[in-house]
Amino acid sequence: MVDLNVKIGELELKNPVMTASGTFGYGSEFADFIDLNRLGGFVVKGTTLHHREGNDYPRMAETPMGMLNAVGLQNKGVDYFINHIYPEIKDIDSQIIVNVSGASVADYVAVAEKIATLDKINAIEVNISCPNVKQGGMAFGTTTSGASEVTKAIRQVYPKTLIVKLSPNVTDITEIARAVESEGADSVSLINTLLGMAVDVERQRPILSTVTGGLSGPAVKPVAVRMVWQVSHAVKIPVIGLGGISCGADAMEFILAGASAIQVGTANFFNPRVTMEIIDYLADYCKRHGVCSINELIGALKV
Amino acid sequence: MKKQLIDFIITSTVMQTPSCGLIALKPINDTLPEIVPGQFVELSIDAVMLRRPISVCDVDYENNILFLLVRNAGKGTSRLLHLPVGSKVNIMLPLGNGFSTNGISFKPGVRTLLVGGGVGTAPMLYLGKKLKENGATVTFLTGAKSSAELLLVDAMKKVAPVAITTDDGSEGDKGFVVNSGIWNQPWDHVYCCGPSPMMKAVAALCKEKQVPCEVSLENMMACGLGACLCCVEKTVRGNVCVCSEGPVFDIKDLTW
Ligand SMILES: Cc1cc2nc3c(=O)[nH]c(=O)nc-3n(C[C@H](O)[C@H](O)[C@H](O)COP(=O)(O)OP(=O)(O)OC[C@H]3O[C@@H](n4cnc5c(N)ncnc54)[C@H](O)[C@@H]3O)c2cc1C
Ligand SMILES: Cc1cc2nc3c(=O)[nH]c(=O)nc-3n(C[C@H](O)[C@H](O)[C@H](O)COP(=O)(O)O)c2cc1C
Ligand code: FES
Numbered sequence: 001m002v003d004l005n006v007k008i009g010e011l012e013l014k015n016p017v018m019t020a021s022g023t024f025g026y027g028s029e030f031a032d033f034i035d036l037n038r039l040g041g042f043v044v045k046g047t048t049l050h051h052r053e054g055n056d057y058p059r060m061a062e063t064p065m066g067m068l069n070a071v072g073l074q075n076k077g078v079d080y081f082i083n084h085i086y087p088e089i090k091d092i093d094s095q096i097i098v099n100v101s102g103a104s105v106a107d108y109v110a111v112a113e114k115i116a117t118l119d120k121i122n123a124i125e126v127n128i129s130c131p132n133v134k135q136g137g138m139a140f141g142t143t144t145s146g147a148s149e150v151t152k153a154i155r156q157v158y159p160k161t162l163i164v165k166l167s168p169n170v171t172d173i174t175e176i177a178r179a180v181e182s183e184g185a186d187s188v189s190l191i192n193t194l195l196g197m198a199v200d201v202e203r204q205r206p207i208l209s210t211v212t213g214g215l216s217g218p219a220v221k222p223v224a225v226r227m228v229w230q231v232s233h234a235v236k237i238p239v240i241g242l243g244g245i246s247c248g249a250d251a252m253e254f255i256l257a258g259a260s261a262i263q264v265g266t267a268n269f270f271n272p273r274v275t276m277e278i279i280d281y282l283a284d285y286c287k288r289h290g291v292c293s294i295n296e297l298i299g300a301l302k303v
Numbered sequence: 304m305k306k307q308l309i310d311f312i313i314t315s316t317v318m319q320t321p322s323c324g325l326i327a328l329k330p331i332n333d334t335l336p337e338i339v340p341g342q343f344v345e346l347s348i349d350a351v352m353l354r355r356p357i358s359v360c361d362v363d364y365e366n367n368i369l370f371l372l373v374r375n376a377g378k379g380t381s382r383l384l385h386l387p388v389g390s391k392v393n394i395m396l397p398l399g400n401g402f403s404t405n406g407i408s409f410k411p412g413v414r415t416l417l418v419g420g421g422v423g424t425a426p427m428l429y430l431g432k433k434l435k436e437n438g439a440t441v442t443f444l445t446g447a448k449s450s451a452e453l454l455l456v457d458a459m460k461k462v463a464p465v466a467i468t469t470d471d472g473s474e475g476d477k478g479f480v481v482n483s484g485i486w487n488q489p490w491d492h493v494y495c496c497g498p499s500p501m502m503k504a505v506a507a508l509c510k511e512k513q514v515p516c517e518v519s520l521e522n523m524m525a526c527g528l529g530a531c532l533c534c535v536e537k538t539v540r541g542n543v544c545v546c547s548e549g550p551v552f553d554i555k556d557l558t559w
Contacts (some may be wrong), residue, residue, distance in 0.1 A: 006449060007315045022531065022532075023526075023531060024530055025528070025529060025530035025531075027548075029526075029528045029529050029530040030528065030530070032305050032306040032307070033306070040372060041555070045532075053541055053542050054532065054535070057522060057534075057535055057536065057537075057542075058522075058523060059532070059533045059534075059535065060523055060525050060531075061523075061533075062351065062352060062353050065352055066352070067352070067353065067525060069525070069531070069533060071531070071532045071533060074532050074542060132506070155514035218352070223546055230386065251340060266525075268526070268530070269353055269526040269527075269530075269531060270347060270352055270354055271347075272308065272395070272528070273308065
């Protein structure tokens with residue numbers, strides 16, 4: 001038997017495969033296609049202190065091997081999550097991670113405090129990298145001072161595993177990673193979407209209601225792998241890699257480059273069973289390469 | 304209704320007009336799941352990354368065949384229409400809520416008008432068959448730019464009477480579907496699918512006549528499962544996903 005267990009801080013995952021926030025709803029949307037209990041973990045939709053309606057339609061555009069989105073953190077707020085969604089999903093035998101967003105440091109702290117009271121949730125992922133909201137979001141993730149400030153404040157109220165999700169829309173992502181590490185983050189996940197734009201040439205208008213949006217999908221994978229490689233050399237905490245993963249070999253690229261776990265986002269849309277295929281691939285890969293534990297392969301890239 | 308991923312084989316593609324084809328598909332191993340009229344499917348097409356949503360046009364359970372009416376609108380649909388017979392296509396189905404075809408308001412003889420514009424005529428054929436089965440009186444109304452672009456008229460005629468409008472007057476009443484003489488008759492329930500300006504015009508007319516009306520929306524989709532929140536429409540309940548809470552909406556719920 002191959003051992004696929006990995007650890008992110010105190011958080012134990014039965015395998016390194018998670019789903020990415022905003023691409024997997026609350027899990028149940030995919031229950032007809034996959035066994036949610038087999039997932040290493042799943043990160044639920046970005047959650048804010050108050051209900052948010054999100055941006056106007058149109059919110060998406062397909063681009064070559066990718067897509068732009070401008071959902072804008074539509075969600076019913078943290079209290080709704082706690083009272084109505086959490087009870088429905090808490091017994092799934094997988095790690096549920098709540099993705100936390102806010103427009104101010106106080107918002108982030110308030111959401112983190114509330115989520116900390118939930119027994120079955122052992123980690124939060126702090127989104128300081130959403131390109132689709134006017135205030136906060138990416139603003140915190142693009143300066144070391146902003147990233148430090150949010151991380152420090154949340155660390156004071158959140159005792160369990162604290163993952164900070166980084167924006168790729170910066171000159172040097174390793175600076176931000178080091179800043180959040182020094183404020184006590186247990187892990188960093190990367191990358192969030194790359195800021196992008198698409199134009200409808202006949203109508204001479206932007207396709208998205210917000211003009212710009214976040215690029216995801218296979219098109220961003222090489223950028224994401226590069227950033228995971230750089231960050232895993234810059235920090236000691238475990239790195240969670242994501243961006244364009246759509247098959248087992250893609251996941252393996254991130255693991256070899258230094259990711260202790262991976263997330264799958266956009267690929268769930270075109271292949272709802274992709275996470276199961278990746279888990280099977282990783283087990284088979286370990287066997288083929290004669291390793292007993294996936295941990296032996298994390299950052300095992302030969303350069 | 305459990306959603307499934309099923310591999311189908313294209314058994315025929317018959318072009319109805321230069322840009323629209325009726326595609327017949329058969330599951331390779333499985334049998335077709337139960338499908339409600341107005342539900343849609345998401346097809347995986349090799350030319351594009353995301354699946355493409357297409358309404359169910361008709362279902363032949365006896366011969367295990369799914370029919371889709373597809374308009375060439377871009378890369379994905381063009382590739383789909385050109386796939387040779389025998390090609391394998393992975394389809395996720397059934398998706399969305401579908402039209403209401405029974406319930407308290409559906410006493411036998413209920414007078415229903417099924418309005419389709421262009422390729423929006425697609426879901427009306429299967430809907431008409433189901434409504435007739437449930438004892439409703441069915442009339443189709445279909446509109447197109449010209450006689451040559453009318454879709455499914457013969458197939459619909461086998462089910463119920465068909466009223467026609469064309470923009471240029473080359474067949475039926477001249478003008479848009481709302482200009483049809485058929486609106487002078489009393490209707491108990493209207494169903495509508497087509498381009499957004501047409502659906503808005505039909506919705507306005509139904510509001511004026513105080514006739515209940517359901518419309519099927521075609522917002523752009525990424526997941527088709529209610530997971531990504533890309534396909535939202537503004538409703539009286541706020542932004543809701545067209546893929547999971549629609550595509551069919553009672554016009555009372557929309558902010559049009
Ligand atoms: C619930 C639902 C049911 C549908 N039923 C049918 C049907 O029965 N028959 C049919 O022919 N079409 C139907 N459509 C529309 C069809 O999905 C789009 O035409 C198709 O996705 C376009 O893909 P493409 O790759 O060919 O075009 P692309 O190359 O992606 O785009 C070409 C153009 O089409 C527009 N477009 C892209 N996606 C959509 C969309 N979802 N709706 C409208 N415009 C779009 C783009 O903005 C662009 O201008 C339905 C859509 C939905 C949401
Ligand atoms: C439709 C959509 C919604 C998203 N919503 C969120 C979100 O709420 N919070 C967040 O941290 N990331 C969000 N993301 C970013 C993804 O979690 C992920 O970082 C990104 O898409 C890259 O991974 P991928 O290429 O595998 O999709 C969203 C992405 C998409 C496509
Ligand atoms: S298309 Fe993803 S929620 Fe509707």
